[in-house]
Each structure stands twice: as C-alpha cells, then as structure tokens.
Amino acid sequence: MSAASEPSGSMREHKGTGMTNATTTADTPTPTRAIEIRALHKSFGDLQVLRGIDFTIDTGEVVCVIGPSGSGKSTLLRCTNLLEQPTQGQVLIAGTDITDPDVDIDRLRRRIGMVFQQFNLFAHLSVLDNLTIAQRRVLGRDKAEAVQVARQNLVRVGLADKEDSYPAQLSGGQQQRVAIARALSMGPELMLFDEPTSALDPELVGDVLAVMRGLADDGMTMMVVTHEMGFAREVADRVVFMDDGVIVEQGTPDEVLTNPRQPRTREFLARVLRPADTVTKS
Amino acid sequence: MTSSHTPVAAKAPAQAAPRPRLSPRRRRSMLRGAQYVVLAAAVIAVAVLADWHQLQQQFLELSVAKRMFPDLLTVALTNTVAYTLSGFGVGLVLGLIVALMRLSSVAPYRWLASFYIEVFRGLPALLIFIFIGVGIPLAFPGLAIPGGAYGQVAVALGLVAAAYMAETIRAGIQAVPRGQMEAARTLGMSHARAMWSIVIPQAFRIIVPPLTNELVLLFKDSSLVLFLGVSLQTRELTKFGRDLASETANTTPIFVAGLCYLLITVPLGYVVRRLEAGHAKAR
Numbered sequence: 001m002s003a004a005s006e007p008s009g010s011m012r013e014h015k016g017t018g019m020t021n022a023t024t025t026a027d028t029p030t031p032t033r034a035i036e037i038r039a040l041h042k043s044f045g046d047l048q049v050l051r052g053i054d055f056t057i058d059t060g061e062v063v064c065v066i067g068p069s070g071s072g073k074s075t076l077l078r079c080t081n082l083l084e085q086p087t088q089g090q091v092l093i094a095g096t097d098i099t100d101p102d103v104d105i106d107r108l109r110r111r112i113g114m115v116f117q118q119f120n121l122f123a124h125l126s127v128l129d130n131l132t133i134a135q136r137r138v139l140g141r142d143k144a145e146a147v148q149v150a151r152q153n154l155v156r157v158g159l160a161d162k163e164d165s166y167p168a169q170l171s172g173g174q175q176q177r178v179a180i181a182r183a184l185s186m187g188p189e190l191m192l193f194d195e196p197t198s199a200l201d202p203e204l205v206g207d208v209l210a211v212m213r214g215l216a217d218d219g220m221t222m223m224v225v226t227h228e229m230g231f232a233r234e235v236a237d238r239v240v241f242m243d244d245g246v247i248v249e250q251g252t253p254d255e256v257l258t259n260p261r262q263p264r265t266r267e268f269l270a271r272v273l274r275p276a277d278t279v280t281k282s
Numbered sequence: 283m284t285s286s287h288t289p290v291a292a293k294a295p296a297q298a299a300p301r302p303r304l305s306p307r308r309r310r311s312m313l314r315g316a317q318y319v320v321l322a323a324a325v326i327a328v329a330v331l332a333d334w335h336q337l338q339q340q341f342l343e344l345s346v347a348k349r350m351f352p353d354l355l356t357v358a359l360t361n362t363v364a365y366t367l368s369g370f371g372v373g374l375v376l377g378l379i380v381a382l383m384r385l386s387s388v389a390p391y392r393w394l395a396s397f398y399i400e401v402f403r404g405l406p407a408l409l410i411f412i413f414i415g416v417g418i419p420l421a422f423p424g425l426a427i428p429g430g431a432y433g434q435v436a437v438a439l440g441l442v443a444a445a446y447m448a449e450t451i452r453a454g455i456q457a458v459p460r461g462q463m464e465a466a467r468t469l470g471m472s473h474a475r476a477m478w479s480i481v482i483p484q485a486f487r488i489i490v491p492p493l494t495n496e497l498v499l500l501f502k503d504s505s506l507v508l509f510l511g512v513s514l515q516t517r518e519l520t521k522f523g524r525d526l527a528s529e530t531a532n533t534t535p536i537f538v539a540g541l542c543y544l545l546i547t548v549p550l551g552y553v554v555r556r557l558e559a560g561h562a563k564a565r
Contacts, residue, residue, distance in 0.1 A: 134469035
C-alpha cells in the first residue's frame, strides 16, 4: 500500500490493532509524533486566527478538533499540510519541520491525506480517474497498479460499483467517500479531515462517519475537525476544544465532552448539544 | 358596511364615472394590432414598389454566380477557413500563455500580460494587419514571416485573438473552484501539474461557448486579408467577391460571398447556443 515509506517506515510497526482506546497509548513508552506543532501563529492581515498553538498527535491516534466557527480549527488543519503558510511557529510531520523552505512540500504532502468539507473531487474525471491520476502523475505508478489500488480503496468505502461514474452523478455522501478513497490511494501515513460531514444532508452523514470509523479502527492517524460530537465521543482518542485561536482544553472525549473543566468549553457544548438538536437529529 | 368605510365610499363614485378610458390591457392589444397593420403595409409596399427584376440582376445574376465556381469553394472558402483556423490556433496558444502570465504570482509577468491585452484589444484589427503586412517588411527587410500570406494572417489574426482569448481563458481558470487546486496540491501535485491536469481542462469546458464565439468573430476578421495584397491563390471570400464584382460590374459575387460566411457563422452560432444551454443544465 504505502509506496512513500521513506524515513517514516518504522512508524507503523509498533502499532497494533487495539489502538482505538486512548489508554493504549500508555503501552508504548515513546510514541512517534505524527504531528508536532510548536507556537503556531497565523494571521490574515490584521486578523489573528491562530494565536500560539502547541499540539501533538501520536502515530495511530485519532484526534477530533471541535470549537465554534471562526475559532481557527480549520486554519490549524490547513497549516498542518501548508495549505496555509503559518505566520510563525513550526509544524513537524514525523519529525520533519515542513515550514523549512528546504523541505519539498509536494513530496511531503503525498504522505498526508486530506478530505475537504466540499469534497473537491475532480469534476472532469471519472471516479476511477480521480483515484488514479495522482498515483500515476505523482507516485509514477503504472496504470494497472494504480487501478488496482484504486479499486481496493473503492471497496473499502463501499463504492466499488461507482468507478465509472462522474462526481456530479453521485450524492454528497458518495462523493465524500470517493474523496476519502482518493486520499487513501496515495497510501498516506496521516489523514486530515476538514469538517467532512458539514456539507452533507443529515441522512448521508452516517455512511461517511462509518468509513472514518473503519479507518480509525485500522489504526490510521487522524486529525478531524468536526461538529459531529457523537463521532468525537465514540471514535476519538482525544478531543481538542479550540476557541479564539487557542486550544482551550483537551483530553479524552469523556474529559472534554462530559466533564469539561473550562467554562468556555461548557458554554460551547451547551449550545451544540441543545436538546432540540438531538430531537431533530434522531 | 359601506357607510363605515368612508374613504372607499368616497372613491367609488370617481371610479364609476363613465370615463371612456381603455384598460391598460385593452390599450396594449390595440397598440399591438396597430403595429401589425403598419408592418403588413410596409411589406406590401416593398413587394409592390421594388424593382424585382433589377434586384435579381444585381444580386442574384445566375450567369455571374456561375462564374464564381469552382474557385469560390476551392480557393476562397478554403482560404477563409484556413486563415481563421490558423489564427485561432495561434491565438489559443498565445492566449493561454498570456492568461497564465496574467494569473502569475510574479508581478512583471502580470504587467506584461495586462499591457499586451490592453494594447491588442484597444487597436483595430485592420491596423495590426497593415502593421504585419506592410510595417514589418519595411522595418525589417531581412525578416519574413514564414508561410507567406498564410503566415502573416495567422500571426496578425492570432495576435488580436490572443488578447481576447487571454481574458476569456483567465476568467475560465478563475471560475474553477479553488478547492480543485487545493485537492490536487494535497495529493502531492506541483502547482504546474495541478494547473495542467486539473484546472485547465475544467476551465476549457467552461469557456468552450465564448471561444466558439471568438471563432465566429475571427471568420469575419479574416476578411481583412484584403489589405495584405494577396495573390490569386491566397484570396479569401471577401477579396474574391470584391474582385469579381468589379470585374463584372455586378453585386452578385459579394452577395454570394456573404452567403458563404453565413453558411459557417450561423451554424456555429447555433452550436454556441446549444453548448451554453447544455452547460447551464450541467451546472
């Protein structure tokens, strides 16, 4: 699967199948840092979006980032693969500082899958071509191999029968699952999800979350910006609450979602978990 | 009831007054009827008063029209198509380059591109034809554009078309959602690779209708070859028609040449509308 297994090949080895619980991280004495962010600042003009973020994700860990809109969580995610250039601070991916101008960011991005709120499937390409184009153009795989990898990943997201469809012919949920399969086809070590279910009709959210849950169960390192509190509670090893460009609180889902210590967290959760919401959702 | 609503009661007699005014709807249908009458009268007047025999002799004299064949098709129409397509090809390549420069993050590229677009959109195509056909050979005696008249026309038409197409292509590229570029970059593609494989193919789908329109404009502009002093073998429709018209002192050749243009531009216009309709549906 992973063709791009240069310096980080060792990362995956000490990762068993039972990584879904937060407590298992304690078994490994010094877990490899998949992401390490140091003193990250990001401004757009006068607007300070990130104001000093220090944050790590261990290999195999699933971290959900929650917070009100405008809190900077998407910007944090986009700084992690340099879709946004940080104003200040460092972003280390498996030990490599990607803010260093000498780093070949195109090479590094192959190892970081990303899933967008708006899917961003290539509208002019069929599903299969969406999954093979980067494998062939970027990784240099031959067509047969690329197609084989693509088909495996389509099976994984439950859309093996859609390989000849075009994005416009698919539902939002199907498009998002194709987008996940497209990212997986590059064999990433790490997956970033930017509100992957926010643009979906409510009845389509479940399929996408199920695929993500499967990925988490397989031990993928995941950073998920989300409003799906249920998903965060059940799947995340750790939940990070951001507000106003800083991390306010982080911990296990239970700590942050059930027994938040910070008043800001409590206030946010009270608004998000309104009873009215749970009624309309069920 | 009515007594309690005094304003209504006061207004009612005014409306009920027997004024012979037509309702707006009736007035409109009367007006439309009058227009039909005038139109019909005009058509009848033209049909009765026109000297049909004279008109036919001037515009549709078959003996003159017959003299136009086969050169009309083998030389004139063929050349018009060749000039147009070569100009379109040059314009497309050059236009794409200018559009990419216009969108570049390198400021001097943007300035150059803007300068080019402003200059070549602001000048009459005729002036550029004269410049290429007369100016350059005078200024640089040693320099000749390869391909003779064909090369000169391709360059002149291409230079003009590129300025318009550059703006169209730029708009097309900007119409492709930013997420497409971002998704391509996150898959490890370089900016150039993402542009070429992901953004430009989608941009061209968006701009096929306006580009086809540009092709129609070029068909008509190809008539400016007239001013390059073309030979018998490189004449196109307009020059061909004009030459024969002065030779025979009859307007028929011009009329037939005009029909040939329409033979191409009208179906192309139809194609554009179809493409636009299809595009509106796909979006």
